[in-house]
Amino acid sequence: MRILSLLVLLFPLAVFSQPLPTIDEKVKGLSRTDGFLPFYKDDANGKLWLEIGRLDQELLYSISLPAGLGSNDIGLDRGLLGDHQIVKFQRNGRKLLMIQPNYSYRATSNDRAEQRAVEQSFAQSVLWGFAIEAASGDRVLVDATDFLLRDAMKAAQRIKGMKQGNFSLDKTRSALHFPATKNFPLNTELDASITLTNSDGEVGNYVRSVSAADDAITLRMHHSFVQLPDNQYKPRLFDPRSSFIPISYYDYSTPVSEPIEKYYTRRHRLQKKDPSAAISEPVKPIIYYLDNGTPEPIRSALLEGGRWWNQAFTAAGYRDAFRVEVLPDSADPMDIRYNMINWVHRSTRGWSYGASVTDPRTGEIIKGNVTLGSLRVRQDYLIAQGLLAPFENGLPADDKMLKMALARLRQLSAHEIGHTLGLMHNYASSVNNLASVMDYPHPAAQLDAAGNIDLSKAYDDKIGEWDKVAITWGYQDFSPGTNEGQALNRIMSDAASRGLQFISDRDARAPGGSHSQAHLWDNGSDAIGELQAVMKIRTKALSQFGEKNIRPGTPMALLEDVLVPVYLYHRYQAEAVTKLVGGVDYTYATRGDGQTILKMVPKAVQLKALDAVLQTIDPTALVLPEKITALIPPRPAGYGFNRELFRKRTGLNFDVLSPAETAADLPLSFLFHPERLSRMEQLGANGGLGTKEMADLVLQKTFKAKRRSGMELLVQQQTEHVLLTYLMAWSVNEQMNVAARGAGVKVLADLKVWIEQQQKAAADPVQKAHYALALERMKAPDKAKPTLHAEMPPGAPIGCDF
Structure with a gap:
């Protein structure tokens, strides 16, 4: 028994000590x-x-x-x-380890x-x-x-x-x-x-x-x-003004007097055949391939929009350096040699995005990979459908909705490819005459001479001036003897002198953000004027909204699907205007470049912006006409509810108050964001608009405004309770600075005294009940839960994420 046990123990050692077969022996057949x-x-x-012969490479x-x-x-x-x-294979006895340095x-x-x-x-x-199963020389x-x-x-x-x-x-x-x-x-x-x-x-x-x-x-x-790229690629130092995406690493061989973290630019390799020529063909062009499963007319729109980038490379001194082609049937889109534009289907609409495979040593982009969600185009079509009410006699011969949706797809194609060329978003584009396709543009509707909505110029049809600057900075192949650092800095300085700006995601997406010109989905150089124009478009669209907004034979309940983007058509421009309140403009200035570093938005502009925002939550603007709500019955069996619709507290029936609550909550959530309130206290001390003054003006337009009647009264009271939620949350938020927190406590205390006085004097039982509820809620301000528009229908015209 002992001998048997010893044999069992020694058997694995005996097997392990046996010589490995050759590769040819192991793979015979x-x-x-x-x-x-x-x-x-x-x-x-x-x-x-797998045969590995590249050990330690x-x-x-x-x-x-x-x-x-x-x-x-x-x-x-x-x-x-x-x-x-990056990985390498190292042999350790009969093990092969795949190691990531x-x-x-x-x-x-x-x-x-x-x-x-x-x-x-x-x-x-x-x-x-891996267990090595065979070996022949240096191959395993x-x-x-x-x-x-x-x-x-x-x-x-x-x-x-x-x-x-x-x-x-x-x-x-x-x-x-x-x-x-x-x-x-x-x-x-x-x-x-x-x-x-x-x-x-x-x-x-x-x-x-x-x-x-x-x-x-x-x-x-x-x-x-x-195989990793050769060492002929020259990395380009990152410049925060350039709008390129950086890579970074810590270099411990850096002298103590210099920064240890190094930043370089993500970009494709591109070289001129003749660097001394003003215009030269590239040694090797950048080619993107469109998913051959993309249908027409979408295919043609994506090809056209993607090819806009050649305008930017031409401005950078190249001839035909950028191409977009349809992927051959023989090619595999996952093959890393192909830069891809993928047309991707999902069960719901969602973001499109651009990503890349990048050499982490240098920042060189090896594969650009664009993902375009196929359902997003339908949201653009739906927006146009809601604005135009086109179905008087079925689908019109001149499908203006499709034209607008395809125009947006051209812009989207260019946008997402831009990310895979190395570019960030640029949300300051709208104030520079659409200077970049890397912005998120809202459809630019207009009223024609007859007062009808015109979508013929909803989206731009070319690459932007900033994009030409960025590509020139990132891809210019300078002639021999050029001081590259000085030449690159000159490109940025010249752009700044022309008024071109770059502001990216962190500044634009923050709900408490301060930059007055960094917004998603806004239009125009004057945010306030554009909001007023957008509200006129919204008013016109709602005035004609009805049966003609859906095709004949469509369930009437589905009017709600079309109504949502029309009713909230102003949401992004309103957000842009709120950022003027407590706004601070700035640039990504570097020392010595002469750019404006920081300046407060003038108080007069802040007050004008606040007034414009408060007009959007006036009951007159929020109440849906009865002629619309009377056309929306409960959804028929077989048609589900989804997040694209307004939430309901009325069972299956359309909730007339819910849209108004949603629309009022959005601008208030931005105005009373804790970061904005903390910043306004500091700015107020230097002559800006302070939180107490802002709150008093908001209260004058809500609680202290003349009482309305009918549905407008219900909306008015509802908006006041939405506001009260933000005021209570303000008074107990310990994340704000002391001054802002104190101002919030004072605003709420003063409001409570005022409501108590109004309740005693009120004769209307409905108004008394409204005040009673407010006072009851004010007993527990810590229970106030601002929604921060979490329950708002998604609604973005189209999107991308990086």
Whole structure:
């Protein structure tokens, strides 16, 4: 028995000590596919053997999602890029380790000891360990099957994070996908079909609505191994004024007198054949490929809009440096050699976005990857449908809605490609005559001479002046002998002298943001004047709203779907005007460039802006005409409710008050944002508009305004309670500075005294009840929960995210 036990213990050691077979012996009978990393397909056993001959050589590893989930909320879109990193294979006995060096921390000197000190100070990551099954010289063979049959995109983790179920990998339902497994001289593309299962039965609606079976989600995950670019690419130092996206790392070989964190620009490699020529053909053009599954007329619109970028590259001194073509049927969109524009379907409309695979050493973009959500175009069409009321006799021969939607798609194509060229958003474009396609433009409707809504110039039809500046800065190939730093700085200085501005996401998206010219979905150089113009468009659209806004035969209840974007048509311009209140303008100035650094929006402008915003919450503007609400019955059986509609407190019936509550909440949420209130106290001390003065003006237009009657009275009282919520939250918010907090307590205390007086004097029982409810709520200000428009229908004309 002891002898048997000893043999059992020694057997693994004996096996391990046996010499490895050669690669030819191990793969006998299997088909070999030559390329960057040669591989062997074992169709009979569903295995893939990978031959690694590039030991200790760095290469790029990228994962992506060729076949997705179809849920906008969860993500996991078809064509989605996952992680990408530099890796290298190291042999350790009979193990092959796939290691990711830590390029966030480096020493760029030539001193190997200094480099090693940094490498050993910050952890690397072993991403996978393979068992070596065969070897021939410096080449080893590993079974890559388990490596490929894993949830490389962390899809289960994302689904769980969205509270949609506890899914996990089921290897018995997963398999290699050989049709998309290919090899090329500079890249190896491997593909697998991955199934995630749920055994506890708890599955969310986001999954249930898109997956064929609730408890099984099958996706495709793609793995790319790619040769890294050569060392001929010259990184460009990042300039915060340029609108390019940076990469950064810490260089520990930096002298103490210089910044240790280095910033470089993300961009494609582009060189002139003749750098000394003013206009030159490129050594190699940048080519993007449009998803060949994109239908017409959308295909033509996306091609045209994407090709606008050649205007910018021409301005930068190139001839035909940028092209957009339809992807050939023989090409694989996941092949990392192709810059892609993917036309992606989801169950609900959602963001479009641009991403890229980038060399983390230098910032060189290797693959641009655009995702365009196919349902967004329908929202543009719906907006135009609501504004024009076109269906008097069915679909008109001149489909102006489609024309507007296609015009937006041209702009969207250019916008998302811009991200993959390395550009951030530029939300100051609207004040510079649409200077950048990297802004979010609201459809620019106008009233013609006859007073009718005209959408013929809703969107621009070309690249912007800022985009030409940015591309020139990022891609200019300077002639020999040029001082590049001085030349690049001159490009930025010249742009500033022309009044061109760049303000990006962090400044524009913040609800408490201060920049008066950084907004999403606004138009015009005068935000206040544009709001007044937008309100006239809204008034005209509501005055003609009715049966002609839907096709004959459509359930009347679906009028609500069209009504939402019309009723809230002013929402983004109103947001833009609120940012003038407590506004501070600034630039991303650098020392010595002469740009204005910081200046407060004049108090007179703030007061004018506040008045314009308060006009949008006047009951006259908020009440829906009865002729509209009388046309919207409960939705018929088979037609569900969705978040694109107004919320209801009236059961199945259309809630007449809910739209007004939503529309009033939006501007108040911006005006009384804690960051704005804290900032206004400081600005008020320097001659700006203070919080107490602002609150008094708002109260004069609401609580202290003349009482209305009928539905206008109900809306008036509702708006006052929305305001009261923000005032109570203001009084107890400990995140604000002391001055703002004190002002909030005083405003609420004064209002309480005033309401008590009004309640005693009021004869109308409805008004008495209104005041009683207000006083009851004021007993517990800590229970005030501002909605911050969380329950507002999404409504954005179209979107993207980066």
